[in-house]
Amino acid sequence: MEKPALVASDVDGTILGTHEQVSDHTVDVVGRVLADGTPFALVTGRPPRWVPRIANALGATGYAVCANGAVLYHVGEDRVVWQRSISPVRLSDLVHALDTAIPGCAVAAERVGERAADVETFLAEEGYKHAWPDQHDTASRAEVLGHPAIKLLVRHTGMTSAEMSTAATAVLGDEFAITFSTNAGLIEVSERDVTKATGLADVCERLGIAAQDVIAFGDMPNDIPMLAWVGHGVAMANAHPELLKVADEVTASNDQDGVAQVLERWF
Structure with missing residues (x-):
């Protein structure tokens, strides 16, 4: 292109290495992208609360599509x-169906406020084991499901994520x-038609940029809609x-x- x-x-x-760090080389190249005036957007399954550290390391202050397309967050404005x-x-109907499809599963909900860290945004029921090292509050299932959530996380340590996805889709x-x-027994469920592609499309519309003029990078199935769209x-x-x-x-x-290796062709 x-x-x-x-x-x-x-x-x-x-863009993160195995140890969840951005390399100096990647920071340098992304810096050249931004210095050129080309927008750089993070598009992630992470909620807003996990985005500022990475965005700040890269020097990115614009839009970030979070929670697999369920949230648009502006980094520079923390909004x-x-x-x-x-x-x-x-959510209640969803979990009732999942209990049938994936017996023994545990659930957690991700919520957002007006800013990245406005509220305690992650709440899990007892028995939910996080797929990554992290701390989280626990509550009854009724409390977990009692407020609007940007995504539901469903965990089963005895299955792969692919197996869970197949069962849930059925x-x-x-x-x-x-x-x-991740394939470590975790699926993420969002509202109908919410994907990284729909979130990125909104960013492009705001900036007046056509899909064919966008390059996108990814590594997992939640990136498929985005890579197919750009x-x-x-x-x-x-x-x-x-x-x-x-x-x-x-x-x-x-x-x-x-x-960085790809972006160096132009920047």
């Missing part, structure tokens, strides 16, 4: 622009958006096989500065 008008990148497994949440009624169909960013989709060498199928190009791994 010609020099991209916007650069979009996933976070975990893509949640919009959220597409699941209502308590639909009972939910297209009523909700189901995806995963003009040039780049998968990391460490990417999930399903993502490799839709990518226009495969770059080096996240530990080898794969994002």
Whole structure:
């Protein structure tokens, strides 16, 4: 493609290395992208509360698509622009169906306020085991499901995420958006038609940029809609096989500065 008008990148497994750090090389190249006046957007499964540290390391102050497309967050203004949440009624119906599809699963809900850290945004029921090292509050299932949530996290340590996704899709169909960013027994459920592509499309509309002029990087199935939507989709060498199928190009791994290697063609 010609020099991209916007650069979009996933976070975990893509622009972050194995130890959750951004390399000096990648920081330098992203700095050149921004100095050129080209917007750089993080597009992640992470909620807003986990975004400022990475954005600040990169020098990125614009939009970030969070929670797999359920939230648009402005980094520089520390402002949640919009959220597409699941209502308590639909959360209850959703979990009732998942109990049938994935017996023994445990759930957690992610919420947002007006800013990244306005409220205690992550709440899990007893028995929920986090897929990553992290601390979280626990409550009854009724409390977890009692408020609108930008996504429901569903955990089962005896299954892979792919197995869980297949089972959940069998009972939910297209009523909700189901995806995963790790294969360690965790799926993430959002409202219907919410994807990284829908969130990034809103950013592009705000900035007056066409999809064909965007380059995007990713590594997991939750990146598939985004890489399929943009003009040039780049998968990391460490990417999930399903993502490799839709990518226009495969770059080096996240530990080898794969994002930076591609962007250096233009910046």
